[in-house]
Amino acid sequence: MxxxxxxxxxxxxxxxxxxxxxxxxxxxxxxxxxxxxxxxxxxxxxxxxxxxQQQLLSPQQEHELMIYIERCVKQGLPPTREMIQNFAGSIAKVEVSESWVSRFLHRHADKLTTKWSAGIDRDRHKADSKERYELYFHMLFSKMLEYGIEARDIWNADKKGFAIGVTNRSKRIFTKVV
Incomplete structure (x- = not known):
């Protein structure tokens, strides 16, 4: 004491x-x-x-944010600084600054780390076309009907994990392996 x-x-x-x-x-x-x-x-x-008293989030709220980050990492979608900023803002009910995210990461440096993720391959990016996507999804839909697969059973993952809207290199937050 x-x-x-x-x-x-x-x-x-x-x-x-x-x-x-x-x-x-x-x-x-x-x-x-x-x-x-x-x-x-x-x-x-x-x-x-x-x-x-001066902290934006209470210790319990920061703990919930840590659980959110861990869950994202386990699901193959390590969050970006912007994702953490948005989630913390929704918890706090106020806008959260980029510097708050930096301080949060510093406070939890024993559990969190940042790494750069690679962007989409140039050849894959060049292969993007509306016609190919329409053909792919038409075939996918017909196979889903043929085999009775529901939409909720489909996941978007490859060797790099989930890549929602990510086409270029970005910094991601990961939990440290203990």
Whole structure:
């Protein structure tokens, strides 16, 4: 326990109406008298308590954000900084800055890391055409009907994992392997 907290507990645990001296209690616990009296009277808070009040997300909300990131990584879609920014903004109900995402990643550096993901191959990008997609999806739909496959059973994955709307190189956030 923090010496200031121990001193405050000693003050609080005395009998009702018993007199005490901040100076004597501060000397006994080796803390500053002024800090002790201000903290006991509720004038100031500990640095940790003050910092927690200033954070955009509560510890529980940050924990939920970590669970979201872990789930995305396990599903093969490591989130981008923008995805984390959007999700945190929806939790906090306010717009989240890019620098907040940087601070969040720094706070959780023991569990999260960033890596660059490769973009789509140039030959694959050149092969894009509306006609080929229409032909592919027509064949896919006919096979789905033939074999009784439902749309919810289809996943978009290749050797690089999910790639929703990603055609160029981007930085992704991953959980660290422990």
């Amino acid at each position: 923090d010496p200031i907290e121990a001193a405050i507990d000693a003050i609080e645990s005395r009998e009702a109406g018993a007199s005490f001296s901040y100076r004597a209690v501060a000397r006994r616990f080796g803390v500053d008298r002024t800090t002790l009296s201000r903290r006991h009277q509720g004038i100031t808070r500990s640095n940790a308590a003050a910092h927690q």
